[in-house]
Amino acid sequence: MTNHRVVITGLGAFSACGAGAETLWMAARDGHSGARDVDFDRIPEQKVTRAAAVSDALLATHAVHVRPRMQDRVSKFALIAAEEAVQQADLGGQSLGEDVGVVVGSGFGGADTLDQNYWKFSRQEGERMDPLCIPKIMTNAAASWISMTYGATGPAYCNSTACSSASQSIGLAFHMVRAGIMRACITGGTEACVVPGVFRAWEYLRVLSPTSCRPFSRDRNGMMLGEGAGILVIETLGSARNRGVEIIAEIVGYGTSSDAGDLLRPDPTGAAVSMTNAMADAGLAVADIGYVNAHGTATVANDSSEAEAMQAVFGDAFGDLAVSSTKPVHGHALGAAGALEAIVTLGALRDQLAPPNLNFTELDPKVGFEPVIGAARPIDTRYALSNSFAFGGINASLIFGPPPV
Amino acid sequence: MRNDVVDIQQLENDLLDLVAEEAMVDRAVLTREARLEELNIASADFVMILMAIEEKFGVYISVDNELTDLETVQDLLGLAAKKITENDG
Numbered sequence: 001m002t003n004h005r006v007v008i009t010g011l012g013a014f015s016a017c018g019a020g021a022e023t024l025w026m027a028a029r030d031g032h033s034g035a036r037d038v039d040f041d042r043i044p045e046q047k048v049t050r051a052a053a054v055s056d057a058l059l060a061t062h063a064v065h066v067r068p069r070m071q072d073r074v075s076k077f078a079l080i081a082a083e084e085a086v087q088q089a090d091l092g093g094q095s096l097g098e099d100v101g102v103v104v105g106s107g108f109g110g111a112d113t114l115d116q117n118y119w120k121f122s123r124q125e126g127e128r129m130d131p132l133c134i135p136k137i138m139t140n141a142a143a144s145w146i147s148m149t150y151g152a153t154g155p156a157y158c159n160s161t162a163c164s165s166a167s168q169s170i171g172l173a174f175h176m177v178r179a180g181i182m183r184a185c186i187t188g189g190t191e192a193c194v195v196p197g198v199f200r201a202w203e204y205l206r207v208l209s210p211t212s213c214r215p216f217s218r219d220r221n222g223m224m225l226g227e228g229a230g231i232l233v234i235e236t237l238g239s240a241r242n243r244g245v246e247i248i249a250e251i252v253g254y255g256t257s258s259d260a261g262d263l264l265r266p267d268p269t270g271a272a273v274s275m276t277n278a279m280a281d282a283g284l285a286v287a288d289i290g291y292v293n294a295h296g297t298a299t300v301a302n303d304s305s306e307a308e309a310m311q312a313v314f315g316d317a318f319g320d321l322a323v324s325s326t327k328p329v330h331g332h333a334l335g336a337a338g339a340l341e342a343i344v345t346l347g348a349l350r351d352q353l354a355p356p357n358l359n360f361t362e363l364d365p366k367v368g369f370e371p372v373i374g375a376a377r378p379i380d381t382r383y384a385l386s387n388s389f390a391f392g393g394i395n396a397s398l399i400f401g402p403p404p405v
Numbered sequence: 406m407r408n409d410v411v412d413i414q415q416l417e418n419d420l421l422d423l424v425a426e427e428a429m430v431d432r433a434v435l436t437r438e439a440r441l442e443e444l445n446i447a448s449a450d451f452v453m454i455l456m457a458i459e460e461k462f463g464v465y466i467s468v469d470n471e472l473t474d475l476e477t478v479q480d481l482l483g484l485a486a487k488k489i490t491e492n493d494g
Contacts, residue, residue, distance in 0.1 A: 047465030206455050206467045221469035265448065300473050364470065 005237040005404060006177045008248045010089030012081035012188075013343050015228030015330045016052035019062040019080060024230075024340060025347030028326040028355040029376050035213075035224060035331065040196040042119070048208045052226035052331025053194040065149050069132060071141070072110030073192035077229035077336075078142035079149060082186055086150055089233035090245050091184075095151030099183040102147040103157045103173040104231070105165030107335030108193045109139035115197040142190045142229075154182045160335065163295070164256075165189050167338030167388035167396035170232060171254035174398075177234055184235035188339035194227045207299050213332075215296035215325035215357055216303045216371050218364035223297040226331015230339025237404055247403035249346050252383065253282025259393025266302055266389055271309035274395035278385065279313075282399045286317045289399070290381020291354045293345040294371070295389045296325020297332055302389065307367040322354035322379050324372040329358065338388040342398060345386040349400055354379050416489065417482045423461065424481065427453040437479040444478070458485060464492040 011021035016034030018027070027034060034052045054077065065079045086092050108114075113136040120127040135141060140158035147156050155176065159169045166189025173187035193199075202208050202225060209222035240247050255277025259270035279286065295306055303325075311318050326344050333340050348354055357371035388396045425432040428450040435444070448468075455466050466472070466488050475481050 045463065047459070203465070204452070204456060206452050209467055210465050218470060222467040300468055300470055366470070 003178050004180060006174050006234055006251045007237050007240050007403065008232050008234050008251065008346070009240050009245045010085035010087070010091070010233030011248060011343055011346065012084030012088070012231040013228065013340060014054070014062065014077050014080040015333065015340055016054055016226060017330055018058065020084065021343045024330065024343055028329050028344045029347065029351070029353055031329065031356045031358050031375070033329050033358065035328070038194060038199070040199060042196040043200050048203050048210050050224055051194045051199070052224060054192070054227055065145070070135070071145065072113045072136040074106055074110050074190050075142045075145045077192055077227070078104060078190035078231065079145055081188065081190070081229040081231040082146045082149070085186065085231040085233045090243065091150070091233065097151065098153045100152040101154035101156060101173070101176065101182040101185045102143050102152050103159065103169045103185055103187040104143040104146060105159035105161070105169040105189040105335050106139050106142055107160060107162050107165050107191055108198060110137035110141060111193050111198050112195045113137050115195045118197070146186055150186065152186060161394045162390035162392055163332070163334050163337055164388040164390035164394045164396045165335035165338065166230060167342070167386065167398055168256060168394070170251070170338065170342060170398055171256060171396055173234060174251045174254050177236060183239050184233065186231060186233055188229065188231040189336040190229035191227050191334045191336040193334055194225055199225065209298065212359050213298045213328045214359040214361065215294070215298040215327060216307065216364065216367050217360045218362040220298040220300065220303060223299055223327065223332045226327070226333040228330065228333050228336050228340060230336055230343050232339065232342065249349060250401045250404055251398065252401040253278040253284065253399035254397070255279070255281055256394070256396045259395070261393055263393070264391055266305040267393065268305045268308040268312065270393055270395050271306055271387070271389055272312045274397045275309065275313045275385065275387065278397035278399050284383060284399065286314045288383050289385050290322065290379045291345070291348050291384040292321060292323045293341050293348070293384065293386040294323050294325045295387045296327055296357070298325070298327065304364070304366045306387065306389065307369060311368065318369070322372050322377055323369070324355055324357035326355050338386065338396065338398070341386050341388070342400070345384045346400055348379070349384045349402065352379050352381070353377070413486060416486050419461070420482050420485050423457050424454055424478070427457045435478060437477070437482065439478045440476060441478065441481065458489070462489045464489050
């Protein structure tokens with residue numbers, strides 16, 4: 001069996017930074033954060049107030065393929081991003097058929113519907129629940145709405161592995177297209193988690209920063225929640241050339257691993273194996289990688305573990321490597337994170353600019369390196385890597401390269 | 406000055422009670438010199454302790470480098486007292 005080369009022909013993004021893959025990339029490149037204050041009536045004496053939350057107005061402005069009363073925000077986000085990606089790939093206005101699949105992950109699924117209806121059910125006696133709760137909440141709803149909207153009747157998967165959901169979805173889709181199981185795939189992740197119940201639950205875990213999201217900085221004290229959707233259209237190189245569509249980039253490697261250790265505490269070995277596997281999959285050496293978009297949540301545990309893993313993997317090449325976490329810009333979008341960050345990584349590769357890691361103030365001896373700080377830094381590289389590491393010890397790394405000539 | 410000392414002592418005693426309850430450690434073995442590791446106080450217990458501090462003192466403390474560097478009960482009391490009084494100020 002011959003492996004196909006797999007290329008990206010469409011991108012779509014929707015987040016607190018706005019609509020559009022290019023909008024997201026420019027926000028990351030220029031260090032313009034989409035963070036804002038969020039105020040939930042239901043959280044008394046709310047201590048954490050910052051999130052990269054999508055406003056109702058932003059959603060209303062960009063919503064497409066809306067089916068009233070049938071879709072949670074999480075599906076609406078996904079459809080906005082999918083529409084952009086499908087249009088760019090020149091696949092709009094047709095039924096895509098059985099050789100096109102959908103692999104779109106999510107962590108929480110329809111969190112807003114769940115949150116609102118459980119609140120009604122538990123607090124307001126006699127109040128009726130939304131009879132369509134179940135189809136709106138189910139985690140695979142977004143994947144199904146995308147397949148229905150575009151008539152993609154090939155394989156449909158919804159990968160739910162917390163913060164690795166989207167990276168694993170893209171990786172799985174890449175391997176399936178490469179193996180010839182489908183010709184093309186709409187893939188990525190979506191999350192709509194900035195709702196009172198989910199926000200308060202994250203606060204209780206003590207991993208949200210009460211001040212500022214500072215990845216890799218000594219004074220980091222937690223992450224900032226984000227939300228949104230990132231979607232990629234990927235297909236075989238042969239398919240893209242037959243269709244004469246512009247190729248954005250090539251997916252060259254995917255690695256994944258499980259710590260099989262602690263549910264919450266990350267293991268640098270698992271993260272290192274994920275990156276090493278991705279490089280082996282791509283047939284690349286560490287010196288070939290010129291930029292890493294780090295998972296970089298700004299929690300104490302992730303950033304020291306990820307730094308240790310990168311140092312182990314890159315060795316002597318680590319000193320020259322440009323590394324940044326762009327989570328202060330788009331927030332930690334959980335099940336959408338890997339897709340939004342893949343889009344940022346693709347922007348970095350195209351423009352040969354490593355975006356800045358905002359809010360870094362001080363080198364942490366336990367981290368042992370400085371990310372790209374201040375402004376975007378010029379890079380000269382053909383390949384860039386993006387990491388996602390999830391609670392549950394599930395790690396995923398993707399490597400992107402230039403369009404094949 | 407005298408009042409401040411008393412307040413800090415009172416605060417630390419309150420915190421010791423809170424740690425004993427939330428980390429499910431016998432109050433009698435919870436001496437200031439005791440090492441957290443030996444008392445089997447792990448990260449999940451910290452989450453419970455920090456939640457109780459928020460409920461009792463109205464202070465949100467997230468996990469940061471200072472918190473992960475703690476070794477003894479005294480370290481924990483000192484840091485918690487510092488963060489609580491900082492918040493008051």
